[in-house]
Amino acid sequence: MFSLDSRLQQDTLVLGDFPLCRLLLMNDANYPWFILVPRCEAVSELFQLDAADQVQLWLETTRLAEVLKDVFAADKMNVATLGNVVSQLHMHVIVRRREDLAWPAPVWGKHPARAYSDVEIADVRGRLRLVLGGHFQFVEG
Amino acid sequence: MFSLDSRLQQDTLVLGDFPLCRLLLMNDANYPWFILVPRCEAVSELFQLDAADQVQLWLETTRLAEVLKDVFAADKMNVATLGNVVSQLHMHVIVRRREDLAWPAPVWGKHPARAYSDVEIADVRGRLRLVLGGHFQFVEG
Numbered sequence: 001m002f003s004l005d006s007r008l009q010q011d012t013l014v015l016g017d018f019p020l021c022r023l024l025l026m027n028d029a030n031y032p033w034f035i036l037v038p039r040c041e042a043v044s045e046l047f048q049l050d051a052a053d054q055v056q057l058w059l060e061t062t063r064l065a066e067v068l069k070d071v072f073a074a075d076k077m078n079v080a081t082l083g084n085v086v087s088q089l090h091m092h093v094i095v096r097r098r099e100d101l102a103w104p105a106p107v108w109g110k111h112p113a114r115a116y117s118d119v120e121i122a123d124v125r126g127r128l129r130l131v132l133g134g135h136f137q138f139v140e141g
Numbered sequence: 142m143f144s145l146d147s148r149l150q151q152d153t154l155v156l157g158d159f160p161l162c163r164l165l166l167m168n169d170a171n172y173p174w175f176i177l178v179p180r181c182e183a184v185s186e187l188f189q190l191d192a193a194d195q196v197q198l199w200l201e202t203t204r205l206a207e208v209l210k211d212v213f214a215a216d217k218m219n220v221a222t223l224g225n226v227v228s229q230l231h232m233h234v235i236v237r238r239r240e241d242l243a244w245p246a247p248v249w250g251k252h253p254a255r256a257y258s259d260v261e262i263a264d265v266r267g268r269l270r271l272v273l274g275g276h277f278q279f280v281e282g
Contacts, residue, residue: 045217066186076224082221106225106247108247
């Protein structure tokens with residue numbers, strides 16, 4: 001049974017579900033920073049997912065990266081699965097811009113998170129509604 | 142035509158070729174840190190690869206991560222494509238151990254690189270020879 005890691009729960013907001021993954025928004029308004037978590041029995045490495053789920057995770061990751069790049073005018077998308085702190089498999093999909101706080105360094109541990117305001121979260125949800133198709137199920141926040 | 146980015150060329154050693162990707166070893170003996178670079182026209186984002194190359198990159202990435210985890214006794218594999226500095230698409234596949242210098246932080250920018258000795262490089266090549274199958278072509282270093 002799927003259960004979201006408590007640290008992810010604490011640091012993020014739930015946006016909704018793709019067929020495989022729950023989509024989270026890192027509660028850090030410094031960057032549009034998203035996280036995909038496969039809703040399956042907990043595994044920690046990509047190659048521990050079964051073959052069909054691997055294909056689906058790749059699809060959801062690359063399609064999400066593609067729409068985010070457009071919607072948030074990214075200079076570069078950062079895609080990564082690290083898991084040194086949170087072992088539940090999760091994929092970071094992060095919009096990077098040349099003028100963001102950490103550029104060109106990776107975002108992890110670089111600056112303290114700045115929590116979103118309600119207006120800012122509504123803006124993120126609104127942008128995603130424009131581009132995430134019928135295969136994505138929003139949860140109301 | 143494929144041409145390796147000059148910064149990657151400078152920072153890494155060439156190990157050989159998978160069907161799609163050149164396999165590089167980051168010249169930093171602090172971590173077993175590998176990089177896959179698709180040998181195709183330069184693109185910078187995953188979703189800019191054609192569909193067949195995306196499938197192949199995923200296969201090469203996940204299979205490499207799986208064998209490296211065993212061979213180098215990783216506690217966690219870190220898999221990431223960032224590209225904020227080097228825009229040529231490249232995938233980091235990094236062996237992380239609880240006792241490594243940067244753990245649990247990501248490796249980028251954390252500690253100065255420590256160049257490999259010839260003996261250490263031969264050891265890395267020797268380990269890979271045990272596990273990388275006939276689909277991998279070693280170059281002699």
